[in-house]
Amino acid sequence: MSATPLVSGLDLPIPGKTQLIPPLLGASVTDLSAWVQQQGQPAYRGKQLHEWIYQKGVRSLADISVFPKQWRAEVAEIPIGRSTIHHRAVAPDGTIKYLLRLADGQIIETVGIPTEKRLTVCVSTQVGCPMACDFCATGKGGYTRNLGRHEIVDQVLTVQEDFQQRVSHVVFMGMGEPLLNTENVLASLKSLNQDVGIGQRSLTVSTVGIRDRIRQFAQHHLQVTLAVSLHAPNQALREKLIPSARPYPLEDLLTECREYVEITGRRVTFEYVLLAGFNDLPEHAWELAKCLRGFQSHVNLIPYNPIQEVDYKRPNRDRIQAFVNVLKQQQIAVSVRYSRGLEADAACGQLRASK
Ligand code: SAH
Numbered sequence: 001m002s003a004t005p006l007v008s009g010l011d012l013p014i015p016g017k018t019q020l021i022p023p024l025l026g027a028s029v030t031d032l033s034a035w036v037q038q039q040g041q042p043a044y045r046g047k048q049l050h051e052w053i054y055q056k057g058v059r060s061l062a063d064i065s066v067f068p069k070q071w072r073a074e075v076a077e078i079p080i081g082r083s084t085i086h087h088r089a090v091a092p093d094g095t096i097k098y099l100l101r102l103a104d105g106q107i108i109e110t111v112g113i114p115t116e117k118r119l120t121v122c123v124s125t126q127v128g129c130p131m132a133c134d135f136c137a138t139g140k141g142g143y144t145r146n147l148g149r150h151e152i153v154d155q156v157l158t159v160q161e162d163f164q165q166r167v168s169h170v171v172f173m174g175m176g177e178p179l180l181n182t183e184n185v186l187a188s189l190k191s192l193n194q195d196v197g198i199g200q201r202s203l204t205v206s207t208v209g210i211r212d213r214i215r216q217f218a219q220h221h222l223q224v225t226l227a228v229s230l231h232a233p234n235q236a237l238r239e240k241l242i243p244s245a246r247p248y249p250l251e252d253l254l255t256e257c258r259e260y261v262e263i264t265g266r267r268v269t270f271e272y273v274l275l276a277g278f279n280d281l282p283e284h285a286w287e288l289a290k291c292l293r294g295f296q297s298h299v300n301l302i303p304y305n306p307i308q309e310v311d312y313k314r315p316n317r318d319r320i321q322a323f324v325n326v327l328k329q330q331q332i333a334v335s336v337r338y339s340r341g342l343e344a345d346a347a348c349g350q351l352r353a354s355k
Contacts, residue, residue: 013078023081023103025053025150025157026191041071053080054195057161079103081150083158095341100158102127102151106144109175109352112159113340120169123155125185126176131208133229134241135273137307137345137352138175146181152188156196170198172205173227175352179205179213186217189224200224206271208242209253218263227269227300228257232279233287241279254291267296274303274320276313285323289330298333305339305347 013022013035024032032053033046048066052058061067062076086107087099096112111122129136130143155174160167170192172178178185185205192198200223207214208229217226230250232238238245245253257268270292274280292299301323304314315323320336327334339347 023079023148023150024049025081026148026153026187026195028191028194039071039075050195054157057082057157081148081154083108083151083154085158085162088162089345091341093340096159096162097341097345098155098158098162100155102147108147108151108155110155110159111174111341112163114163114165118168119159119163119165120171121156121159121167122171122174123152123188124174124176125152125172125178125181129176130180131177132243133208133231135275135304135307135310135312137309137350140307140309141352146184147176149184149187149191152184153191153196156192156198160196167196167198169202170204171227172203177208177210179207179210179217182213182217186220189222204269208244209248209256210244211248211252212256214253214256214260215263218260221264223266225269226260226264226266227271228253229273230270230288231273233284233291237279237284241275250291254295257297258295261296267298269298269300271300271302274301274315274323276304276315276319278312280315280319280323282322282326285326286330289327289332292332293330298335299327301334301336302339303336305342305350307350 013024027035029047029050032049033043036045036049037043045067049064052064058064059080059082060076061078061080062072064072081103083100083102085098086101089097091097094114098110098112099107100110101107106127108124108127110124113120113122124147126146127144128142129138132139156167156170172185189203189205192203193200204225204227205217206227206229214226214228230238231241235245235250238250260268272288288299301320303320304312306314324334324336341347
């Protein structure tokens, strides 16, 4: 994966110790082998443990029947780090929204999105979100805490088990701002790739942009896709939607994105939520094209998904198409994401910790 280690060394629990025990989920086969050996067990038990955690989805070490009984009893209390499904809502298009209960009782949302050949999971990276973007439901509920790497990996395993189908893609587009939780996001990317077996190119991290963090992320030279939530073609408009755009202006964000392209050799995806009459006019499309000219990028338009607290409107198809046409004319690669799961309030920006 990357030349730089994403997680340093062995940081796994010691049985019988009452200190805060870091759960096992997210640990590599090497870490698990070292851990079992610390317990006086042969190294091959690490491989077994890895298989039981990631392939069989075991929830308690006490249930690993290939382990000696006495040792199982000793380590029974060591947490693996799995959540429980608190609520599950199926949309007519087959998208499933899950409310998952974490060990401390916090609730997060995860979405499973099946399409013909894919099963995509949209994972949360924080409980709530501090960014408070005006059009997003998650921000309305405030911010509680970052998720641990195990809590991110768990979301993927949970959807995989519930669908009884391998997850092919993961998008970090659920609740929270991934680049405010970079360490756990990097550790979970590594684990999803190496332990769960999802190709790096099938992993996408979406950010609204946090100063210096995109450059730092680039330095890990991952093959994952970076998506940046742009949503406006100029600073004045962006500031109205995204409070954090004030101290971190569009120009600085775009400069950092250019550096990302230079460092990684990978293009950036720009997300642009289309709000009728606000940022969806042809002149906005022209301005956006101007911003992105010569930039190795791709624009992903997201027609606004309604939330209760604000009265933005989704543009009609003609307006969306007109916006697309301008970008295409200007040789900007563009696609439209018609969000799935609308009926279950599981679409982009509709995630909050309630049914
Ligand atoms: N914090 C990250 C990831 C979270 S949301 C980020 O900002 O990128 C994933 C995408 O959904 C973001 O582009 C976000 O701006 C967009 N989004 C939020 N609310 C939305 C809404 N009501 N309708 C459509 N897209 C929305």
